[in-house]
Amino acid sequence: MNYISTRGNNQKMTSAQAIIAGLADDGGLFVPDELPQVDMEFIKGLTKLSYQERAARVLGCFLTDYTDEEIKGCVERAYGGGKFDDAAVAPLNIMEDVSVLELWHGPTSAFKDMALQLLPQLLSTALKKTGEKNQVLILVATSGDTGKAALEGFRDVEQTKIIVFYPENGVSRIQKLQMVTQQGENVAVTAVKGNFDDAQSGVKAIFSDREFNAKLNEAGVSLSSANSINWGRLVPQIVYYFSAYADLLKAGVIRAGDEISFTVPTGNFGDILAGYYALRMGLPVKKLICASNTNNVLTDFLTTGVYDRNRDFFKTISPSMDILISSNLERLLYHVTNDAAQVAEWMKSLAETGRYDVGAD
Template identity: 70%
Template sequence: MKYNSTRDKNNRISAAQTIIKGIAEDGGLFVPEKIPQTDDAFLSEMLTCSYQERAFKILSLYLTDYTDEEIKECIKKAYTDQKFDDESIAPLIKLSDEQYILELWHGPTSAFKDMALQLLPQLMSTALQKTKQKNDVAILVATSGDTGKAALEGFRNVEKIKIIVFYPQQGVSDIQRRQMITQKGANVDVIAIEGNFDDAQSGLKKIFNDKVFNKELAEKGYELSSANSINWGRLLPQIVYYFSAYCDLVNKKVIRPGDKVDFTVPTGNFGDILAGYYARKMGLPINKLICASNTNNVLTDFFATGTYDKNRKFFKTISPSMDILISSNLERLLYHVTEDDRKIDEWMNKLSANGHYTIDSSYLSQLQEIFIADWVDEKETLATIRILHDTYGYTADPHTAVAWQAAQNYRETADYKKIPMVVLSTASPYKFNDSVLAALGIDIGDADEFTQLDILKKYNKSAIPAGLSSLKTASILHKKICAKENMAVEIRNCLK
């Protein structure tokens, strides 16, 4: 299977090259030339598989230039009981007869990004060997909170790879910041920027597309790549847990094979929910994908009107991983709907130049057949955390709460069919102690983030993740701060 750029169909490369490059030279994102189809027999075989075996069956459809042994070895290294604290990797939790939580945060950094970022370094390292690339790879990451730590942990001390993470200085939780600035590893750098996530992401996109800068780095022995969800190797592993959740529902006798299921996803950069779209296109019986946003509701407006407009006020919220106004992966979705690289190039140029674009009404109608979009404000988010705790004894982080409430809103509409709803839970509540405790009405006074961990444990059935409790004694190793205009300068300094 080959992959082509969303902005130039003729720009075609292999899966290994796609994972190394991350983003196309023309600024587009790589997509599979065709989406593999599954059938009843394929799904039936998955029912008795472990998560690792399910991952192999999905990945092998897309990574056709990798051998079976190479894919299995990558999976074996990624999903181990030393890294994940639940043997099922992505456990499905029942809250009521028709409502389930898919917990995606049992990896080493307590966020759903581990599901892909434990595997991506293995895939990239294997790709470097396969392509016999001489230059080292410099991974550049913009993070709104969780991707940064997950990428740092995944790529730590991986040979021939250097990783540099940029995060908004005031745009992450205390725990998220602490996770990044204490990161060990001979090949890692962490830099705060004076700006928000979109500033970091836009800055890196400009750097990726700067041919002069890339040539300069190549002469120093580095090729740039990304661990954000613009990299296909980040997105591909996320398809697996949609299939896995569906298989678990069948095995629990909640549904029969072929029955449809809804999924609700807390959404920022649109990668997590796009993986659900790929699963649906592959034949998984998904009815609706509910796109849940916080107050930064640019996606909600887009799915309602067909106009994507980033020219709006940016809100700093208690669900910071969703504080995004430029959802990069939407470009991939639009490409698959239009199959028109020229149109995608035109729209993305309009977004860059004017901050907005409008898609044709026929395309919007196709999207509205699949996607339901909603948003939840701060007050509702806090109230939902309290309701989940008091009604179901379940402690959720703010991102999960946004998704849960969006799911409830959809279930109250005339369009809702009485079928199981799976809500994706993307982070441990322990990463957002202050917000969760405030929602539960617990007075924390001037308690620091580590004291808050212990307080929250009294109201949460799950144990404090080892990776979070150990932060208390971890040394701060990264103190760099830069203006958003100086990101290239910092990259030069890191790669000397």
């Protein structure tokens, strides 16, 4: 399986290469050139497995250039060793009419731990596999949770350094304290004047600056990202949709083939996009409900087909949802249209005018 850009620059990479690069040369996001398919026997087989074993099975569908042993090692280092305070890693709390997937049992109590404990392991393995000699500098924009989870995940990981940028007045006091007190010889944290979108746009601008990147490369440094624009950050999230279904099946709440719906609090669109990938792979999903707060740019887009970030920005008690530029939506647009040129045109319009219109259909 190869990975290509959503904006169609004909760049093809293995999953290891895409995870190291983070972002495509044309500013697009890496997506698999084909989506793997699984059947109900695959899903039923997950019921007897631990979370780590489920993760290895699902990840193996996408990371085809990694060996089974490499994937297993990455998963064990990410989710084993007592890092999570529940042996189930992502336990499902089954109630009468609704079930809650608990994704807060990691070392920083943020759901981002589910991906950011695994991404550093995937990246470290990728560096060895590809023979990359450069030091990899991870740039991260955060609205709160991602920053601490990324810092913790990459702390003292060989051949990496990480800088986290957070909006000066846009994270909670606890989140700020978590970040600025982070231990590790390879970590740094910087406040940004502005909101998360400003921080994220700044990071993307650095990635897109070819002259600056060339200078870094001369100094033996390559840039990568730990935001969900990096495929290695997104792919671990697909796992817990399958895991939740397997737990419902195991508990006898549903029968094989029954469809279930997921309600997902949404900011940068990575979490719910992982659910979309699970659906496209063959998981019986009835509906994916994109839950927004007052920064409801996604609600309006999914209702009208018009994406418009030219609106008031609200600071709420859910800073991880306080986002007006949902980067991962670009991947959904690519998969729905299969038209990279059109996606590139929409993203150009978003950058220049703050809006684009995909049409009512």
